[in-house]
Amino acid sequence: MQQYSSQLLERAVGEFSKLPGVGRKTALRLVLHLLRGSVEDVERFAEALVTMKHDVKYCNKCHNISDTDLCSICSDSRRDSTTVCVVENIQDVLAIENTQQYSGLYHVLGGVISPMDGVGPSDLQIESLVERVSKEEIHEVILALSSTMEGDTTNYYISRKLEASGIKLSVIARGISVGDELEYTDEVTLGRSIVNRTPFVC
Amino acid sequence: MQQYSSQLLERAVGEFSKLPGVGRKTALRLVLHLLRGSVEDVERFAEALVTMKHDVKYCNKCHNISDTDLCSICSDSRRDSTTVCVVENIQDVLAIENTQQYSGLYHVLGGVISPMDGVGPSDLQIESLVERVSKEEIHEVILALSSTMEGDTTNYYISRKLEASGIKLSVIARGISVGDELEYTDEVTLGRSIVNRTPFVC
Structure with missing residues (x-):
């Protein structure tokens, strides 16, 4: 693993690369982008995440x-x-x-x-x-x-x-996606879409 | 633009999608990942970024x-x-x-x-x-x-x-990348690599 000349950079990249689908190269790119921006930008970014994590609720009824x-x-x-x-x-x-x-x-x-x-x-x-x-x-x-x-x-x-x-x-209905061609649809989906056919409406 | 049921989520996604190469779908995925994690994780993430932005220096000599x-x-x-x-x-x-x-x-x-x-x-x-x-x-x-x-x-x-x-x-030398094939190399690069040929060392 490559070492950066700054431990602070190293830590920020490390934290970013914990996110799903973010490797160390992408993490470095994102961190350097933040580094080029203003202090206010970075603080607003960090604050939005922490506030969300602290204050977000889940609906009592539907859990959304x-x-x-x-x-x-x-x-x-x-x-x-x-x-x-x-x-x-x-x-x-x-x-x-x-x-x-x-x-x-x-x-x-x-x-x-x-x-x-x-x-x-x-x-x-x-x-x-x-x-x-x-x-x-x-x-x-x-x-x-x-x-x-x-x-x-x-x-x-x-x-x-x-x-x-x-x-x-x-x-919910399973069937062929809108725009898909019949011949490329898998058998299970095609089978289901025949069995669960709906009345034709023009 | 789709509206989320939470303004806090909306704001966090908005901040994330300001990063280069991060669209709103990716931003939402990253934010929901942070949301699943612990409060400490998010705080450490935010703190690493803010600390870096505040404390990072550039070398007086080489500006690294x-x-x-x-x-x-x-x-x-x-x-x-x-x-x-x-x-x-x-x-x-x-x-x-x-x-x-x-x-x-x-x-x-x-x-x-x-x-x-x-x-x-x-x-x-x-x-x-x-x-x-x-x-x-x-x-x-x-x-x-x-x-x-x-x-x-x-x-x-x-x-x-x-x-x-x-x-x-x-x-620094310009030439054919190691592992590249001659016939697919562009003329400018190939031309330079002939002009700037180096002594053969076995």
Whole structure:
């Protein structure tokens, strides 16, 4: 590992390269960029991170990241509070919000069941989902987890947990991506998209 | 631009995405990584950056980044203080140090002359180089700037400035990269490598 002529630089590069996907060369580039900027810039950067870490909250209801006890989505009266979409993490909320096709609420699990990574049902916000379903007036729960073994396992676990409530459960559609060509689609996806075909609307 | 459910998150992502090569998606990924870590981790990260920015110094002699007034290279008595290698920036010092082929000192210009970017000779450490040559016992100055129009211009400017001193001036060799094939090398490089051929040593 190359040694810099400054321990201070060394430490800053070391901290930066702990971030995912940031190697030492990238870290050095970022640090030297900060070094060229003003003291105020660096202080504002550092302060934004520390303040966020200290003050950020998670919505009491859906566990989405929030500045208040109830997030802006949960507290928005225009949204359909009878539909709850179960997602893995905060990025998934952003991704679905960006489609502008969904007006219900969310429930952020904080991951999926993955015994390999030591993540069990108790590490996720599943109990709180069951509680929400029993207490709030919810008509439909949409499962929007990744289409992986872990995602499927979690879907199954949640469906068993919600079975007694008799609530309507649905999963987001799997099929060929818009713009994709049929011949290059994998068999599982293509198979699912045939089985789950929808009425033609022109 | 997508809006996050938290202003604190928004601000942290905004600050991160000011860094070169970091878009908003990458910034969000990095911020969420910090958010998963401990408060201490984030504070250490922030503190390392602010401390570096506040306390870092530049060597009085060669203008390399340093924790002390004289950098570790300039103060190393084992190095050959009669040879000075002129480089553009700190990364270039690291790159040459990594080769372990050079034992002289450096002189970091802080850039190259580039009228397009508003960088003139007075913005660079050229005067201090001329002063070093006149005061210190230096036998050779090696120009190791980029092989660009700006680099060549700077080389020429420095050579004119040092002309009176009668010092030995050299430039690093341009030629085919080690491992490169002849037929894919551009004409200018290939031409230079023929003109500047070196005696064959087996």
